[in-house]
Amino acid sequence: MVRIQGTKLVHDGPSLITHWGMSGPAVLKTSAWGARNLAELKYDFKAQINWVGISNEDEVRKLLNRHCYSYDKKKIENSNPFEIPSRLWRYLLLKSELNLTKINGELSNKEKNKLINTLLNDVFVVKGKTTFKEEFVTCGGVSLKEVDMTTMQSKKVSNLYFAGEVLDIDGVTGGFNFQAAWTTGYIAGQLKA
Known part of the structure; x- marks a missing residue:
């Protein structure tokens, strides 16, 4: 789920992380429906990403707790309850300031809270459009x-x-x-x- 902070723009769907930034249906739909808003913001805004597609924090917490209990001896790096690609999972763990070698059963509530916040509210600063001039969405033109x-x-x-x-x-x-x-x-x- 992609949300543009300070606007009503929000869209569900897959996201694609490329070498130059983010793309995929959720990002493209958000930019298509919000082309005018984003232009008014001069392409300077914050994008909030929900990586798990579940908006209820308590539900995410239950899933994580159940997973940590069921796989209490596995390292968190190798134990992903949300079907997130492994490289992205590793990135999210590091962004949450978690030790990759930590065992699921040893995660504190504070560490789980950090991870849950990153999973549900990962924020990226957007400044400008791509320099490649390959935008998929523009706005304006002859009325x-x-x-x-x-x-x-x-x-x-x-x-x-x-x-x-x-x-x-x-x-x-x-x-x-x-x-x-x-x-x-x-x-x-x-x-x-």
Whole structure:
């Protein structure tokens, strides 16, 4: 789950951690639905990640306690109750300031609380967009109120046609921007052919 602090933007779904940052359906949906909000924030905000997809802290605590009891002799690094990829699990343990060689049965309540907080409320500072110019979501463009949608012609300037991402259309992941580009391009092209 990805939440943008200070806004109502929140989306569930898988997250992908890449060598340059975060991506995946939850991140892309959040940026698609929040493109205007993020632009207004000048892409300077905090993203809060819930790594386990469970928002109830007591439920996470019960799962962790049950796991620590059932696997009390295993090292926490090798014992992951949340099906989190091992490299990410290791990172989250270190971010929670836990000794990787510690045994599950020896985790104190204070250490469990730190881990639970990291699992549910991991915060990342976002400053700017990628320098690769590979953004999947933009916002803005020619207002749809200024375009005859049956021809894609400008209502203000005759014989000026618009299509694709030059229009103020934001699509979520799954090819919606492509579809908008193809459809509007087709409409404009049919009339000028």
